[in-house]
Amino acid sequence: MEKTAKPIQARSQKTKEKLLTAAITMYAKNGYHSTTVDEIAAEAGVSTGIAYRYFRNKKDLLLSALEFASKSVRDIVSLDSIDSMDDNTDFRKYIDTVLRSFEDIHDRFHDIHEELEGLQHTDEDVRKFYAKVSRDMMENVIDKLSHFLPDHANIREKAYLAVSLLEQYCHLKMNSYQINLDFSVLREKTIDTVMMVLNGH
Amino acid sequence: MEKTAKPIQARSQKTKEKLLTAAITMYAKNGYHSTTVDEIAAEAGVSTGIAYRYFRNKKDLLLSALEFASKSVRDIVSLDSIDSMDDNTDFRKYIDTVLRSFEDIHDRFHDIHEELEGLQHTDEDVRKFYAKVSRDMMENVIDKLSHFLPDHANIREKAYLAVSLLEQYCHLKMNSYQINLDFSVLREKTIDTVMMVLNGH
Amino acid sequence: MEKTAKPIQARSQKTKEKLLTAAITMYAKNGYHSTTVDEIAAEAGVSTGIAYRYFRNKKDLLLSALEFASKSVRDIVSLDSIDSMDDNTDFRKYIDTVLRSFEDIHDRFHDIHEELEGLQHTDEDVRKFYAKVSRDMMENVIDKLSHFLPDHANIREKAYLAVSLLEQYCHLKMNSYQINLDFSVLREKTIDTVMMVLNGH
Amino acid sequence: MEKTAKPIQARSQKTKEKLLTAAITMYAKNGYHSTTVDEIAAEAGVSTGIAYRYFRNKKDLLLSALEFASKSVRDIVSLDSIDSMDDNTDFRKYIDTVLRSFEDIHDRFHDIHEELEGLQHTDEDVRKFYAKVSRDMMENVIDKLSHFLPDHANIREKAYLAVSLLEQYCHLKMNSYQINLDFSVLREKTIDTVMMVLNGH
DNA sequence: TATGAATGAGAGTTCATTCAT
DNA sequence: CATGAATGAACTCTCATTCAT
Numbered sequence: 001m002e003k004t005a006k007p008i009q010a011r012s013q014k015t016k017e018k019l020l021t022a023a024i025t026m027y028a029k030n031g032y033h034s035t036t037v038d039e040i041a042a043e044a045g046v047s048t049g050i051a052y053r054y055f056r057n058k059k060d061l062l063l064s065a066l067e068f069a070s071k072s073v074r075d076i077v078s079l080d081s082i083d084s085m086d087d088n089t090d091f092r093k094y095i096d097t098v099l100r101s102f103e104d105i106h107d108r109f110h111d112i113h114e115e116l117e118g119l120q121h122t123d124e125d126v127r128k129f130y131a132k133v134s135r136d137m138m139e140n141v142i143d144k145l146s147h148f149l150p151d152h153a154n155i156r157e158k159a160y161l162a163v164s165l166l167e168q169y170c171h172l173k174m175n176s177y178q179i180n181l182d183f184s185v186l187r188e189k190t191i192d193t194v195m196m197v198l199n200g201h
Numbered sequence: 202m203e204k205t206a207k208p209i210q211a212r213s214q215k216t217k218e219k220l221l222t223a224a225i226t227m228y229a230k231n232g233y234h235s236t237t238v239d240e241i242a243a244e245a246g247v248s249t250g251i252a253y254r255y256f257r258n259k260k261d262l263l264l265s266a267l268e269f270a271s272k273s274v275r276d277i278v279s280l281d282s283i284d285s286m287d288d289n290t291d292f293r294k295y296i297d298t299v300l301r302s303f304e305d306i307h308d309r310f311h312d313i314h315e316e317l318e319g320l321q322h323t324d325e326d327v328r329k330f331y332a333k334v335s336r337d338m339m340e341n342v343i344d345k346l347s348h349f350l351p352d353h354a355n356i357r358e359k360a361y362l363a364v365s366l367l368e369q370y371c372h373l374k375m376n377s378y379q380i381n382l383d384f385s386v387l388r389e390k391t392i393d394t395v396m397m398v399l400n401g402h
Numbered sequence: 403m404e405k406t407a408k409p410i411q412a413r414s415q416k417t418k419e420k421l422l423t424a425a426i427t428m429y430a431k432n433g434y435h436s437t438t439v440d441e442i443a444a445e446a447g448v449s450t451g452i453a454y455r456y457f458r459n460k461k462d463l464l465l466s467a468l469e470f471a472s473k474s475v476r477d478i479v480s481l482d483s484i485d486s487m488d489d490n491t492d493f494r495k496y497i498d499t500v501l502r503s504f505e506d507i508h509d510r511f512h513d514i515h516e517e518l519e520g521l522q523h524t525d526e527d528v529r530k531f532y533a534k535v536s537r538d539m540m541e542n543v544i545d546k547l548s549h550f551l552p553d554h555a556n557i558r559e560k561a562y563l564a565v566s567l568l569e570q571y572c573h574l575k576m577n578s579y580q581i582n583l584d585f586s587v588l589r590e591k592t593i594d595t596v597m598m599v600l601n602g603h
Numbered sequence: 604m605e606k607t608a609k610p611i612q613a614r615s616q617k618t619k620e621k622l623l624t625a626a627i628t629m630y631a632k633n634g635y636h637s638t639t640v641d642e643i644a645a646e647a648g649v650s651t652g653i654a655y656r657y658f659r660n661k662k663d664l665l666l667s668a669l670e671f672a673s674k675s676v677r678d679i680v681s682l683d684s685i686d687s688m689d690d691n692t693d694f695r696k697y698i699d700t701v702l703r704s705f706e707d708i709h710d711r712f713h714d715i716h717e718e719l720e721g722l723q724h725t726d727e728d729v730r731k732f733y734a735k736v737s738r739d740m741m742e743n744v745i746d747k748l749s750h751f752l753p754d755h756a757n758i759r760e761k762a763y764l765a766v767s768l769l770e771q772y773c774h775l776k777m778n779s780y781q782i783n784l785d786f787s788v789l790r791e792k793t794i795d796t797v798m799m800v801l802n803g804h
Numbered sequence: 805t806a807t808g809a810a811t812g813a814g815a816g817t818t819c820a821t822t823c824a825t
Numbered sequence: 826c827a828t829g830a831a832t833g834a835a836c837t838c839t840c841a842t843t844c845a846t
Contacts, residue, residue, distance in 0.1 A: 012805075031323035033234045036840060047807040049843080058841060111322070118319025121312070122232035131379055157387045160373060160380075161366075161394060168365040178332055179361075186358045189398065193362065197394055212824085213830060237815060248832045253817065413845085414809060433725035435636045438836060449811045454838060513724070520721025523714075524634035533781055559789045562782075563796065566771035567764075574763060580734055581763075588760045591800065595764065598799055599792065615826075639819060650828040652822080661820060 016054045018044040023065040028111035032062060032119055063125060069112055070133050073105055091148060095191050095198075098141075099166050106170040138163060149198060162194045205255055217255045219245040224266040229312030233263055233320055264326060270313055271334050274306055292349060296392050296399075299342075300367050307371040339364060350399060363395045406456055418456045420446040425467040430513030434464060434521055465527060471514055472535050475507055493550060497593050497600075500543075501568050508572040540565060551600060564596045619657045621647040626668040631714035635665060635722055666728060672715055673736050676708055694751060698794050698801075701744075702769050709773040741766060752801060765797045 022044035026035040037058055041048045055061040106113065120127040142159045149155060169190040173183055223245035227236040238259055242249045256262035307314065321328040343360040350356065370391040374384055424446035428437040439460055443450045457463040508515065522529040544561040551557065571592040575585055625647035629638040640661055644651045658664040709716065723730040745762045752758065772793040776786055 015805085033323060037842085038840075041808095048841095049808065050806055052842065053805075114322040118322045121315035121319045122234060131376075135380065154383070154386050154390070157382055157390055160382060161369075161387065161390055164369040164373070165362075165366065168362075168369055172361060172365065175332075179336065181358055181361060182355065185355050186362065189355070189358055189362055193394060193398055196397055197390065216830075238817085239815080249816090250818075250833065251831055254830075259816065417809075435725060439838085440836080450837090451812065451839075452810055455809075460837065516724035520724045523717040523721045524636060533778075537782065556785070556788050556792070559784055559792055562775060562784060563768075563771075563789065563792055566775065567768065570764075570767040570771055574767065577734075581738065583760055583763060584757070587757050588764065591757070591760055591764055595796060595800055599796055618826085640821085641819075644829095651820095652829065653827055655821065656826075 015044075015046055015050060017068075018046060019051055019054060019061070020065050020068040023061055024069050024112055027062075027065065027115050031115050037061070059123070059125065062119075063129060066116060066126070066129055069109065073109060092191065092195060094148065095194050099169070099187070099191060099194075102166045102170050103173070106174055110174050145198065151199075158198055161197050165190055165194050165197070205257055205261070216245075216247055216251060218269075219247060220252055220255060220262070221266050221269040224262055225270050225313050228263070228266065228316050229310075232316050238262070260324070260326070263320075264330060267317060267327070267330055270310065274310060293392065293396060295349065296395050300370070300388070300392060300395075303367045303371050304374070307375055311375050346399065352400075359399055362398050366391055366395050366398070406458055406462070417446075417448055417452060419470075420448065421453055421456060421463070422467050422470040425463055426471050426514050429464070429467065429517050430511075433517050439463070461525070461527070464521075465531060468518060468528070468531055471511065475511060494593065494597060496550065497596050501571070501589070501593060501596075504568045504572050505575070508576055512576050547600065553601075560599055564599050567592055567596050567599070618647075618649055618653060620671075621649060622654055622657060622664070623668050623671040626664055627672050627715055630665070630668065630718050634718050640664070662726070662728070665722075666732060669719060669729070669732055672712065672719075676712060695794065695798060697751065698797050702772070702790070702794060702797075705769045705773050706776070709777055713777050748801065761800055764800050768793055768797050768800070 019040060022040045023035075026040050026043055029035075030039075037051055038048050040061070041051050051061065055064055116126070116130060120130045138159065141163055142156060145155065145159055145162075146152065149158075169186065172179075172181070172186070176183075220241060223241045224236075227241050227244055230236075231240075238252050239249050241262070242252050252262060256265055317327070317331060321331045339361065342364055343357060346360055346363075347353065347356065350359075370387065373380070373382070373387070377384075421442060424442045425437075428442050428445055431437075432441075439453050440450050442463070443453050453463060457466055518528070518532060522532045540562065543565055544558060547557065547561055547564075548554065551560075571588065574581070574583070574588070578585075622643060625643045626638075629643050629646055632638075633642075640654055641651050643664070644654050654664065658667055719729070719733060723733045741762065744766055745759060748758065748762055748765075749755065752761075772789065775782070775784070775789070779786075
């Protein structure tokens, strides 16, 4: 019987989005656990109470914010650049483009992504959400790869390995403020390796 | 001027370790943020107050527990199995052994490791601790690899890539309860890839 | 960056004052150290949490309560009776009126005044507050005396001595439940002495 | 049936006194409420537990410490200097000597005296103790004065007024770090006033 | 819809007191 | 007698959630 209002009016919709955006901002800045609903409301420029009109509770707000963020990610990246490539595109260039997309996402959503990754180990629902998004993304990639790769044997395993490498490269790049690495070299090597993995050779 | 007791009696040392172990257990089970000091004390079979004799506050207990856990990791693995190999050992076998060590660690410390990874994004001190442990481990591995690899060019970048792959494999394995992957295949491919990365070819 | 709410709604202002009044009541009854914030909230008929909306912490509540009480003292006494006297008023009558004001204050604020006096020896901020209020009051009195006294030599020393006598008389009166003294005599003698001190003879 | 050990052995007596001295030291430094039993034991160089062999509880320790301190006061001052004066001594010199004794006591026991004064408003037993000591002291003074003063009318009231003045002078001197007063003048005026009070003129 | 004041359960922390050694 | 580890009640403070306006 509990209900959260479905915003019909435009103003209402605005308030909800302001809350979601504020939530993401604050989670990214201070982490979920250190962020209070009061702070989110303040950041959104609305009152505390109103948050509970749109979100059942604090966790619902979190989940909604994650959903919202992941939508943004999809909107922004959406693999346009990738989709635009046709079958004749050079394969290396393809990987390079994909990697650039990954880097872009990490640049934009670094903090919230990290926080999210941390949260999944604490909360079952977050874990499920995260797993679902990851899976969707991966299936999407795998699907795309099918067109490029002649050898479909163990394509899923190869794809996971490949994407892991891309992910890991981005991760290192974002968190390496104390590590002495030559990232131009690492980037090249990453792409090389991805290609080897995918070409099965 | 604040002080945490240095255990004088043997009983005292026992209590401290019971608390550390209990802390790790609880963090692994419910995560740091959902674990109260009361719960840790209960798990350790001691009273609440005593925890504050040995740890300045909740976070100090966390940091101490991490230190304690990382010591355990080093004690358990300590790369004995790796050290015992001489130069004649087959390289592939070497990688396989290393990977098995990684898997072993992940098996034992999966939950706390995940939690730790999550916490670094929230707390500066945890981040520093994690970075330090990671770096130490990596430098150790790089050092070991030097003996095996003829080509030292970009050895750091190669090493990071290689270890990332091993890490990622373990990660996938531990978190794949909803993903349909053939892990024996993935494992072989991971090792293959690591070898390619390290051999520079 | 910490903030205590500035009352926006009228209700809010009421609550804040209820807390201050309750605080003074409880401090007077049981002393600061034996009074919990819970008790103050209960006495005020509000919840615990709200106290922390208006006061940063327990001590801030204390300081605010002292400020509030001292304001009350000023409001109540404010030396109206004294101000109303003109230069022709008999000097002895003047002293008598001042003393009655002192007695009045002590009657009303005996307990909290005692408690306050005790607290200054424990807490630096309270000490400063107390010193400031005392100084202000004394400067006020000295200023008033200037009009009456022809001889301004050592007027500050005389004033302090005089006020000390008045204070001490009140103090004895309030705390003499076990001492056998004739207070009508003591009162007369106190006034006599004050006059002698001030008249420099 | 509760009992605190009556120290028979010399060592025992030493421990008890060390605790009492430490208690006074700590109360004077940080005030009673901010002083823990642990700290007192540490200051005394003994263990926490032992304190409860000699004192029923924390308050008993306080009361015992006050008793101990007041004994010290009596021992130190004991009015030797005063007793040594014979009837021919100049009266002004007598008052001066008494005041010097008061100043001496205040110098030595300033902090604990202040703390004690504060505590009486919180605790009934402390109040009683303080009242008793004050009364004893005062009766002693009154007794002494009888020899000097020809006019015994209202001698008690005069004595209280006189001693109040002396007390107040010391108090001002000790707490005047922010007040601009000429204490040599104030001292003379205090003695003058005391004499006037006592001589009834 | 929206505000922001109010609630109250629950967490972290302290410390007087007890107890095993 | 003495030690210092251990207990646990009590207190301060926070914040998700509700409610009066």
